[in-house]
Amino acid sequence: MDEIIQVKDQYYIQAASCLADDRTRVLKQGETFAVFDCRGDIQPIGRGEQGLYHEGTRFLSRLEFLIENQRPLLLSSTVNERNELLAVDLTNPDLVLADGNELPRGSLHLFRSKFLWQRHCFERIRICHFGAEPVTLHFRFRFDGDFRDIFEVRGMQRQARGQRLPARTDRDAVKLPYRGRDGVRRQLQICFEPDPIQISGESAELQLSIGPGEERNLYLTFGCLNDAELCRTGCYDVEFGASLRRMEGYRAQHCAISTSKGHFNEWLERSLDDLHMLFTETPQGIYPYAGVPWYSTSFGRDGLLTALQTLWLNPAIARGVLGFLAAHQAAEHCPETDAEPGKILHETRRGEMAALGEIPFGRYYGSVDSTPLFLLLAGAWFRRSGDRDFLQQLWPHLLRALEWIERYGDRDGDGYLEYQRQSADGLVQQGWKDSWDSVFHADGSPARGPIALCEVQGYLYAARRELAGLAEVMGDDELAARQLRAARQLRKNFQRDFWCEELSCYALALDGNKRPCRVAASNAGQCLFTGIATPEQAARLAEKLLSPEFFSGWGIRTLAEGSTRYNPMAYHNGSVWPHDNALIALGLARYGRTRQAMQLFEGLYHLALQVELCRLPELFCGFRRLPGQGPVLYPLACSPQAWAAGAVFQLLQASLGLEIDATSRKIRFRHPVLPPFLDEVWFRNLQVGNARIDLHLARYGEDVGINALHRDGEIGVVVEK
Template sequence: MEDVILVNDQWYFSATSPRADARTQVLKQGDTFAVFDRRGEMGKSGLGEQGLYHLGMRHLDQWEILLNGRRPMLLNSTIKEDNSLLVVECTTPDIHDGNEVTLPKGTLHVFRSITVQDSILYEHLRLTNYSRNPLELVIEYSYGADFHDMFEVRGAHRARRGEALPPEIEGKRVTLGYRGLDDVVRRTIIEFDGEVLQLTDRIAKVRVRLKPGQEQTLHATIGCLSGNAQFCVVSYAEAVEGTKTRLRRREQQRARIVTSNEQFNHWIDRSLADLQMLTTETVYGSYPYAGVPWFSTPFGRDGIITALQTLWLDPELSRGALSFLAATQATEKDPKSDAEPGKILHEMREGEMSALGEVPFRRYYGTVDATPLFVVLAGRYFRRTDDLAFIRDIWPNIKQAVNWMNTYGDADGDGFVEYQRCNDRGLVQQGWKDSDDSIFHSDGSPAEGPIALCEVQGYVYEAKLLAAELAEALDERDWAAELRQQAAVLKEYFNEKFWVRSINTFAIALDGRKRPCAVRSSNTGHLLYNGIVDAQHAGAVAETLMSEQSFNGWGIRTIAEGEARYNPMSYHNGSVWPHDTGIAAAGLARYGDQSRALQLVSGLFEASQYLDNARLPELFCGFPRLEGHSPTLYPVACSPQAWAAGAVFMLLQACLGMTFSPTKPQICFDHPRLPETLQWVRISNLRMKQGMVNMTLRRHPRDVGLNIDEKEGDIDIVLIA
């Protein structure tokens, strides 16, 4: 990340800009993740986020190495393409004994390989002596465990904390512990091998003797334990092999994509690897955690949108998300957590502060859009898979979600779903733009609730249509007809009340007095995505979205330039979010505007080429694109972020016009287009219930052709040119 911003040829530095290189490396597996500097260490550089985390608690805030008292010199630092390993290569500066150089720089190779598996960090350290003299080295590890809750790391101040437990030192192992105010004991267990000379609660010294040309390997393991949990430490090699096995299994389940453009392939592969890393196996199935470091936990909205983005190539992720959210659906009214019967989870946290209620996020339901999006995902999942047995299992949850939309969601009975927080500790704004200042009127004054967001009405509209399809499949035809009638009324009423002629698009919201917030926003792209926009307004919505004030050359600004609160450096009032742009592209394609959709595909692809590892972050600043300049990064954006990684797959589906009909069964490509950077796209292992297909789509001067390379089972492939 960089928090240095170029504005009108002037450079601005954040007051919290670190002086050292703040770029980070990330590893994650399950509920455990680690944030390192580029040396593979955790210390004081960066923005304070470095550390080893488990279940919302930082178990290690320092991990540094000295060789004979000197810090190694960095040669190279890379994360393996599949995100399974961090590899760091170093050497040493000149090391002296008095005035004599005992180890010239560049003669000792230091190779570190780190992985995370089952709440344990494994480090493999290999030293190779390329000098002509024997060496005796002392490796000094420095470590510390502050046991800070994630919200403390983010800056929250607590009146009281739990107690640090006395360190336990036995053999080559040291255990650091903390008893929280929630009476849960959390431990960090650090173990070394080799000739350990000294071991305390802060340092370990290990002696290494190397002949000329000799290499020696040391290992360290750092385990995170919470409560009565147990873990089994395996060897470093077994941990690496376990990761490989898990990755291979997931790869076999999903479709594979290769294009004619190696840079585009790199973007795809990086996105797949990031999604794999962020996905956690729960008792209900796979669930994509939102992002590292701040949001490595289940979020309802983020998980659903990530599942929608990837549904066409990996339906198992959608099934896992639906199962998890059905199991955690609210069953009673609880103002402290903004819960109401039928409502879908916003956020779930495992840390000490959440357990104690110091923050309201243990199970927090302060979101207005996750509930209709849950129904949308269920309906689209059925279209993709024909998995009626699973839909029948979660049918009570779907019906409860629809009931929430019609009751608690529309408390005043005006036909629109609104929100207003139930307590003063919850989120003020409860759509995806949840900054306090994100919903406002054209003069910049804040909108007073209850607030009806425009995109939420689009979600509700499609949710009711898809719920009607599911109801018919389950022989509840009367309810299906009722839902279709509700959707038709909502569409007509929405287009009447939300349209603002003066800005030639829809209002971002209606406030509590039903006054439109006449602000041009990216939210209208979601309306196209869900199909609630009347045909007479679709062209104007697209024109406004793609205007110079909204489209900055990389993606669509959350708020258009010129609006009262526009700020390209803000979180939600002028920045660009890849997932948001991807949804807009899918919406444009839905209304037949593939040309503009392709502009957005190209914009985000070109942005990815300027970024480390072609990894799109959660968001970046909304400054206009300048020739030869990269996107301006947002200083504390999560990277990787699940729905940023998923954007490329929604973009591909949009430009290919790909839809599924499970009952035929059929895969349809409706007027597919490819950006100029791609000559062809090959999709293999694309599975439906009835079989599998491998195919290639190739761009021609006037259209896109389709070739079936291999097919198993009775699946129709339709191309509408």
């Protein structure tokens, strides 16, 4: 995803401030997410992204909690381990009460907790009085709802907006309605308990009397409603229990991992809980939304790669992603959205601007790599699951994806997959590095399309091989043979056209004149995990990627230091992306370069120790790691981000050479290694088909011993050393 989405040069993410200094707190559930400040309020400060959002619209744009018209003092603030609850500890400043009495600072403990559930935000404020005298307290909440589309929040100016309707108040609630230009009537409803003593369309005041040693509670519910929907009025504890059961249900589906290293366990747990928070239920199953705040929606590429990262852990994620993308596969040619029959989705958006066509991203297909990744994941998923029934349902979509590749993706018939946008409002660059300036020649001049990216040819190579295997399962031997022939020819031509001897690296891309972009970029590293590289070139590329010009000490940069356009603070031209490094690590391990893969594993592990909540961000700056100094954060990075959260599971897979084949009921470890910071690993409830197994892995010098602790059903464990 790109730092600046160029749609007539209008869409920018403002960078006047950043997450690093705003100290925001994030919650997400389903189509709803919220960004709060560290006190649990919503303020129009920093980048201005704070708010409560639903389906691409910000319903609540301001929230301020006051006691006796003063902001409480912050004691602590965090999102709990499972990401369900924002917990904020506050206390009172020195106060003069309405009756003239004074309340010294620290007399009250105010515990503020919030969670999201079923398009609502539920809040409880528990007040504990540690003073010596009874007091009567006045609490005020100031609020507003601007109903801005998320692209407006990101910086786009609109020529016209919908209509804010007059606020309506009841005894215990206020309703803020808005009629959009898309004809949808959206409404923010705020309910209070106990009843306010004063309420308007801008604020509510509540009064509580509380004695020494007593507790009282305030409850607020914020409903993001469309048309005639009703606000939920359930009890806070009941609704929170339902939210917890959802998270517990996700955990029950996958293998549990624990290790001998407490800090690594924290990274694992936070990554897993971030994924659970980003999961959204669709009619086709689970889909991991890309990231909060800017990308809280379904992205094809992100969902596919996240599913690949977690495939060994839980194949249900991949099934949900494949099912959703099949259901949203392009059926016709539409230049305005870069859609062509058989093409797989880039992203889909809800909200007023998408509905009106003010942005092209309502259902947008400007991604060259989603379609081959769809085929690649389908093959990997079938090996992991062995589910023939779902493969049968998926098969027509796989054939249509192949038809798109051969008819539209390779228009000149040279065997390479290329892109050039059709929509004047679409993305200029349509690979994973989709910043406008991410594909260029060695002198810095932009590459002209159609563009064939190096890593995309690797995806295509792996996709053809995976499709060949699936064709054999489906009984189409002719298709299987044709795909294998095409894959072999692609691999041969790729070495001839992309390898740059002087760089010891594959060219970033071929431009429209088939001139190689002789730029050393991390894209070349992703060619390793797909297997398109020759062993000789893989060895040279591995040395290049771990050299100081690429490897910062935290990870591999997106662009080699010293290159034209190199900037360690650029989104795609010098930064470090955890998901990119995890894919490269998997590729290094594939070619027997496990020790180098471990350098990436160790770098990202130490990064996790340095960042808040052990949560890897979408990306961070590519400055060199220096003793005693932490990483330099990127100011606009999404956090959490799905494929950043999934990176740790792919790194562990790369370390252990882990492969699971449900069709043969085997778990295979190829040349397993544990990184220096891990001595023991336990897998519990690792499912292969209907069977389950618990495993213990332990380091013995340079070796790793693997023992089955419990086995339920037929599962073989093969260790190659």
